[in-house]
Amino acid sequence: MQVLVFNAGSSSLKFGIFSVTTETHEVFKGSYERFRAGGCECRFRHGETDERGAVEFDSPSEALKVVPAALKRFGLDAIDAVGHRIVHGGARFTSPTLLDDETVEAIEALTPLAPLHNPANLEAVRLCRGLWPDISQVAVFDTAFHLDNPAFANTYAVPARWRDAGLRRYGFHGTSHKYVAERAAQEIGRPFSDLQLVSIHLGNGASICAVNRGHSMDSSMGMTPLEGLVMGTRSGDVDPGAFGFLSRELQLSVQEIEDALYYESGLKGLAGSSDMRDIEDRAAKGDPEAQLAIEIYAYRAKKYVGAYAAAMGGLSIASIRSSSASESPSFRRSWTAGSASHANGTNPFLIPVCRGSFHRTQRIDELQPGKVLLVVRNHNTVVCTCDRSDDHVESAARAASGLAVRH
Ligand SMILES: Nc1ncnc2c1ncn2[C@@H]1O[C@H](COP(=O)(O)OP(=O)(O)O)[C@@H](O)[C@H]1O
Ligand SMILES: CC(=O)OP(=O)(O)O
Ligand SMILES: [Mg+2]
Known part of the structure; x- marks a missing residue:
């Protein structure tokens, strides 16, 4: 079965064709990213072909067409099923779901909770439903993996009437965290259900998940993909007191504050660009603004790793799925800063929060581009071989093929 999969993300459009039999095998991978006014970069990989270029589209929505x-x-237009990564599935979508008019409408209703994502995801759905009306279209949801988080992790300490209205934590990047965590367990040959794992996903959107003995226990994103880490254009954690301050001091409306937190904050707010590649270039030339932005980005992520290790009562593995970790020397310096072992280049950030010591830690500068790093306690360290862009799409391909067969 040939499955077309879309990951229409916040800063990129990725798609792939999977051949799904007993194994799932990606036969084609396409992407449009680094959108700027007047153009973006594209890449297509198929067999021996690896084509890169610059094209004139200035948004993922233009590229989609x-x-x-x-x-x-x-020669890949014979398609049997389509899988779509959908970011917000609310409390309703607990598993992969066939898309029809009713489910599409329900996903659209969740747009206020994921304004950067659900509209882009749905554009791909609409395009495909128009082109291939008779083919099963399946959605997989970022939120589904986290839906059984314990109440102590997914409840905000706010008035009951707010909670009754639906204010709660969800968590995102679930397909990625689940895929990487399962692969990590496979790589070290231990049951998923035995591991206390912290999964660190650093892309344009970024989140960290505590995967406790096979289940998501907590994640740094909340009701929306705005909470938690510093991201490309999103602020991550900010004191909620900022709303009153900004309203009184700058006379900003709720909409203006929310827009700035989604679109003008994060790396972009700190250093003028949302792309770690631009910031790394400037940091390498000694630009203090760029250096500070990277320090803040790395520091916030490290704080969550420590918090989740403490919350789970231990840590077997930390995995990092990140281009910045593999390719930004300033990020790697910030990540290992503040530790006595810094001098020998190990990645010691876990030591203060773990009992015992590391048998051996992977040097973060050995992390290969596009690979996931696993830091394993009391085991030989393994670099897991999953590609950073496979995580959402491979999950979607499997789900789409499964549901299409049953349909
Ligand atoms: N070679 C690189 N070096 C440093 N950072 C990179 C590199 N490639 C990508 N990145 C960072 O990763 C981000 C893209 O992450 P990705 O997860 O692919 O996007 P999305 O979150 O839109 O799916 C870029 O915006 C950039 O900040
Ligand atoms: C949920 C989220 O932030 O997704 P992305 O990383 O694709 O922006
Ligand atoms: Mg992403």
């Missing part, structure tokens, strides 16, 4: 032609050019 040419995907069918790109697939046709590679």
